[in-house]
């Protein structure tokens with residue numbers, strides 16, 4: 271969601287991944303055609319769909335990031351919240367695009383949205399502090415924290431909580447303050463001071479999610495994961511050029527912003543669960559989970 275844009279705060283980007291090895295061996299045909307110079311996908315002969323952005327199979331990670339995520343991260347420095355959601359069926363490239371695969375050997379060019387956004391954020395913080403020091407101004411003070419939650423059925427799992435797999439694990443609940451701010455009570459909010467600390471925290475949380483999915487296959491593949499970065503910035507208020515105003519002490523303002531990265535459960539499973547019994551119940555839970563995520567994101 272991009273609140274800088276006047277027209278709409280929700281943008282939809284479609285990314286078409288290249289065929290995988292199996293599809294190539296099976297001699298599958300690519301059925302999508304991207305209209306040159308237009309954010310439009312044509313399916314078959316005549317079904318055309320237009321989005322805010324369309325990225326064809328040859329799109330590099332950096333291109334996707336600079337086109338539609340970079341300015342959202344920049345908005346955090348002005349106190350704007352943003353969310354990037356990855357939605358699609360299993361194997362469509364959500365994890366690859368978000369960069370939450372936790373393969374530490376991933377090449378820099380292959381890095382997805384989250385590592386790039388974290389790099390951009392800490393670079394932006396350091397350059398703002400350095401610029402202020404160079405110009406002999408009071409430097410801004412930043413506090414960055416991260417939270418990593420997983421939503422399965424109607425249960426919230428804290429991926430930063432080391433006790434979550436034991437009988438001591440807390441049951442987390444969503445609450446709302448008098449001011450209408452939605453928050454998850456009891457979830458670990460981890461303070462992070464650098465790019466590497468943030469990515470280490472992300473990897474640790476994600477690794478435990480993967481282990482969980484090996485043990486309980488159906489559960490994890492049908493869960494939503496939300497990685498949130500909160501940025502609080504205390505900065506000096508620009509002084510008036512009027513000499514009579516400059517005698518007083520420095521005024522400070524605090525801006526806060528949240529960035530949510532969401533890896534949603536495979537969408538194709540929603541259809542399958544439309545059946546009966548447990549499957550139907552899970553399908554309903556996934557939809558409830560989507561609503562909860564949307565409420566959480568907007569706050």
Ligand SMILES: Nc1ncnc2c1ncn2[C@@H]1O[C@H](COP(=O)(O)OP(=O)(O)OP(=O)(O)O)[C@@H](O)[C@H]1O
Nearest residue numbers: 286287288358359360361362363364365366367536
């Ligand atoms: N744009 C791309 N370029 C190259 N390879 C890609 C691209 N998108 C996806 N892949 C590859 O396709 C495979 C499946 O992608 P990925 O694991 O990201 O899918 P997913 O949507 O997250 O699936 P799941 O819902 O099962 O987690 C991976 O091997 C990934 O490296």
